[in-house]
Amino acid sequence: MTMLGFYLALIDQPNDKEKFTEIYKTYRILMYKTAMSITHNEALANETVQDCLFKIARIIADFPAVRTKKAKALVIIMVRNKALDNLKVEHIDKIEPIDEQEPVSDDIIGKILSDIGYNRLVQEILSLDVIYRDVLTLKLIYEYSIDEICSWLNISENTAKSRIYRGRKMLRERLGGFYNEK
Secondary structure, rough: OOHHHHHHHHOOHHHHHHEEEEEEEHHHHHHHHHHHHHHHHHHHHHHHHHHHHHHHHHHHHHHHHOHHHHHHHHHHHHHHHHHHHHHHHOOOOOOOOOOOOOOOOOHHHHHHHHHHHHHHHHHHHOOOOOOHHHHHHHHHHHOOOOOHHEEEEEEEEHHHHHHHHHHHHHHHHOOOOOOOOO
């Protein structure tokens, strides 16, 4: 049985099997290159890709349309986070611990969006450290729920909320400290 056959055996619906096959063919090489760029280890990169494909197979019904920016971003973010997790397990890299914080109001982000525009917000999100960039991209740009973000990135709800809080705080500082929460 091929690896694709293994993943397809996990999926019940024929249309979901087609969708997964398209994801596999479209993003498999990108996933591997992304994992290799982080792990610099062929075995760890392969393990990362396999773990992500397994997760995608489990959530295929909820996965976005295949050939979209949203799907590509989600695939890259999932692979990057899984590669970092695998490095952490291997004790090659240390991940900064995240503590809990109070949530930042969506009103602040709304004010920023209306005043300076969506493109500037996206530029600022993309300039953040990867742990904040990933959750903010999924939350603010693609409008995924906290539960979806936690599932896809394999992080706890508190970690997701903390990263969103810190990332929003950094955005508020970068985009103008004059936005005061009430």
